[in-house]
Structure formats: C-alpha cells, structure tokens
Amino acid sequence: MQKPRPPFSQILVFGLGQLGWSLVSFGAANLLVYYYMPPEAEAGSNNFPSYIYQGAILGFATLVGLINFGGRIFDMITDPLIAAWSDRVESKFGKRKKLMAIAALPLALFSFLMFWPLTQSESSTNAAWLVGCILLFYLAFTIYAIPFLALVSELGHHPPDRMRISTVISIAWSIGFLIGSSAYAIQSWLENYYYYSPEVAFQWVVGIFALVSFVLMVIPLVFLQENKYCYQSTTDISAFKSARLIFSNRNFNFFLVADLMYWLALTFIQMGISYYVILLFGFDKAMASLFLALGFLCSFLFYWPINIVVARTGKKKVVMAAFLTFSLIFAVTVFMPYLPISKNALFYGLAISSGFPLAAFGVMPTAIIADIVYEQEQLTGQQQAGMFYAIRNFMMKAGISVANFIFPSLLLMGKSADNPMGVKVSLFLALLFCALGFFCFSRYKHGSLVAQSA
Numbered sequence: 030m031q032k033p034r035p036p037f038s039q040i041l042v043f044g045l046g047q048l049g050w051s052l053v054s055f056g057a058a059n060l061l062v063y064y065y066m067p068p069e070a071e072a073g074s075n076n077f078p079s080y081i082y083q084g085a086i087l088g089f090a091t092l093v094g095l096i097n098f099g100g101r102i103f104d105m106i107t108d109p110l111i112a113a114w115s116d117r118v119e120s121k122f123g124k125r126k127k128l129m130a131i132a133a134l135p136l137a138l139f140s141f142l143m144f145w146p147l148t149q150s151e152s153s154t155n156a157a158w159l160v161g162c163i164l165l166f167y168l169a170f171t172i173y174a175i176p177f178l179a180l181v182s183e184l185g186h187h188p189p190d191r192m193r194i195s196t197v198i199s200i201a202w203s204i205g206f207l208i209g210s211s212a213y214a215i216q217s218w219l220e221n222y223y224y225y226s227p228e229v230a231f232q233w234v235v236g237i238f239a240l241v242s243f244v245l246m247v248i249p250l251v252f253l254q255e256n257k258y259c260y261q262s263t264t265d266i267s268a269f270k271s272a273r274l275i276f277s278n279r280n281f282n283f284f285l286v287a288d289l290m291y292w293l294a295l296t297f298i299q300m301g302i303s304y305y306v307i308l309l310f311g312f313d314k315a316m317a318s319l320f321l322a323l324g325f326l327c328s329f330l331f332y333w334p335i336n337i338v339v340a341r342t343g344k345k346k347v348v349m350a351a352f353l354t355f356s357l358i359f360a361v362t363v364f365m366p367y368l369p370i371s372k373n374a375l376f377y378g379l380a381i382s383s384g385f386p387l388a389a390f391g392v393m394p395t396a397i398i399a400d401i402v403y404e405q406e407q408l409t410g411q412q413q414a415g416m417f418y419a420i421r422n423f424m425m426k427a428g429i430s431v432a433n434f435i436f437p438s439l440l441l442m443g444k445s446a447d448n449p450m451g452v453k454v455s456l457f458l459a460l461l462f463c464a465l466g467f468f469c470f471s472r473y474k475h476g477s478l479v480a481q482s483a
Contacts, residue, residue: 332388
C-alpha cells in the first residue's frame, strides 16, 4: 500500500531520537577507558581513584579492555536476534516503536550506572558491577537502535527522502557526539568553579547526559507517526536465512569491510583524543573537548555541499575522499614532532580538516544501506530493513569492540608524558585502518548491488 512521504517535521522528530541515543552511547564508547584507566599528566598522577585492576592481564590485555570487549561481543550477538524480532513484530503502537519504548529507560539508566562503582577503591566488586552494567546497557542499546535504524528505509521510501533522513540523523548524531565530547570541559569547569573532585564532577556530567538522552529518545515514541508514513511489511524469514541472503551480496561485503575499518580508526581517535591532547600536544584535558567540538562544528558546513556533490558524482568518490583525508590527519599527528609548524597551528588545522570526513561518514553509510534495502526488497520481495542495519551494526560494533580491546592494551606500552609510546602506536594503527578502508571501498561498485545479489 502506498504511503505518503513524511513531512520534514516527522523527519526532525525522528532525528531527535538519533540525538538521544548518540549522546547516551557516548560514555560507553569513549569515556569508559578514560574513567577506569585515566591518562597520567605526570608519572603516577591520575584524574580518578583506581576502581578496578590497572595492570596487564596475560601480559597484553587490561581489565577494562576485556570488559568493554566482552560487552561489545554480547552486543554483536544480540543484533541479529533483535533484528529478526523487530522485522516480525506487529503492533498498533508501531512495529519499530514498540521495541524502542521497551529500551529507552534502561538504556539511559545503565549509561549512568556504569560510571558509579560500588566501592571507592580497587575491587572485584567494582569489576563485577561494571560487567553487569555493560551487558544490560548494550542489550537495551540494541533493542532501541536496531528498530530505529530500520525506520530509515521505511520512512524514506522515496530516494530523495533517504538522503534527507540520512543527513538529518547524521547531523543529530554529530550534535550528540559534540555534546558528549564536552564531558572533559564540563568536568574541568565543575572542578575549577565548584571545587568538585574529579570523580564527582565526572559523574555529574554523565548523569546529566543520561537524563537529557532519555527525554530525546522518548520524543519519536510520542510524536513519530510510524503507521501513517512508514512503508512496512512483516516477514516470516528466519534470522539465519535472512543474514545468509544478505551476506551473499559480495558488493555489500566490500562496503561492510570498509565500514569496519572506519569504525576501528574513529574509535581510536574518540578514545585517544584526551591522551593525544594531554600527552602529545601538552595541553589541558579541556582542549580535547575543543578539538572534537571544532571538528563536528566544521562538519556541519559540509553536509549541504556533500549532498550536492553526491548528486553529481555519486557516493563512492565522497567516501574515498573522506578516507584519504582521515589518513592525512593521522599521518600529520604521528609526525607532528618533526614538522616545522607550531603545535597550536597543527591542533586547530587538524580539528578543522576533520570536519569533512566526519560529515561524509555520517551521511553516506546510512544512505547507501537504505538504497540497498530498497533494491533488495525489489529483487526478493522480502523486507529485511532490520536485518540489514543489524548486520551493518554488527560490523560497526566489531570494529568498536576490537578497538576497545586493543587501545587499552597499547597504553601498557606507555601513557605518560615521559613515555607516550602506546599513544603514538595507536595513531600508526589508525592510519593503517584508514588505508585498508580506502582499498576495500575502492572495490565497491555503486548501483550494481542488485545484479550481484541475484
């Protein structure tokens, strides 16, 4: 049955939900290592008390890295199960909104509780508490995010609407990330003006983020008219068969591997920004928030030009240019000590230049997948929107999981001003990930996905 195209007000309501789960996920993705294994501006000095074991496990891993890695693996396992469930749901409230409503409150709650250790000293109790909070957080995250992303193609059942929706939710995600990245600056402000201890100031920040996120995630549950504007059908295909059908598309697989490389590189810079700013540039931790803020504010300037360029040249060239730009940023940072340019100039130059790849990677993947979902349905007659985004999320979370495991382990090589070796090695790896992503995406053939799936 033909559905009316959604007005911009509905797309905006939808985008506010993205803003909510972008902000609520920032802590687990980017602040966990900072809180439980903080950088040392001087040897032996930390922002926070030691809540969990800080040393090496099996000689190469860290406890916080293993916990976060385990949470991400659990998250990956639940993705296809939740996707299959979401694709089969029938509800007068809304096929996708039903699951999102179940998850919103626990998602916000556990985003805060993971930063609320039960004891004020290093203990196994804190480690067990963190494991429980991480697992419940990621379960709620999957139940909210997978149905939400399925709505991109269902709400955007006309090609121009898919680009509009992708752009709006990318901007929303960027704003959420921008707000989240202000955690360092807000923490510093609370310490300096209200004389809070570092841990209390930080907990205030994540608590406020959780509350704001919950309100934003509820907005599409109340105002999005899913049954009126979303083109949907219920499928009876099993999760295994649905995933096998999607993975048989070789061209889509090239996109997935490139996307994996992007998330590995991005997670490294998100987790490492406070280390790069404090240890390599020698600036205060609040400057980490400034760097991220400049990058994402500049990214807003590229959203409209990217839409124009895509209409003329296609999505592939934009994505490949974004990989090259990120590679250049990492390369310059690696060789910063040997360049005849001041640290201040490099700091602001790198922050501003990061705007283009952040905008490109924010818009392009969602729009590409929405196109593929539509094409696949025309080919097979099966609507697999939930599973398509689940598989993309699976690869995204695989990248984030591996990065969450590797990055803390690299810090064992050195995370102090006297010995920043582990921090420098992380930049080399991020550069390698971008190069591999560029190579994989060069084999992606735009517009041939249906033919290769047949």
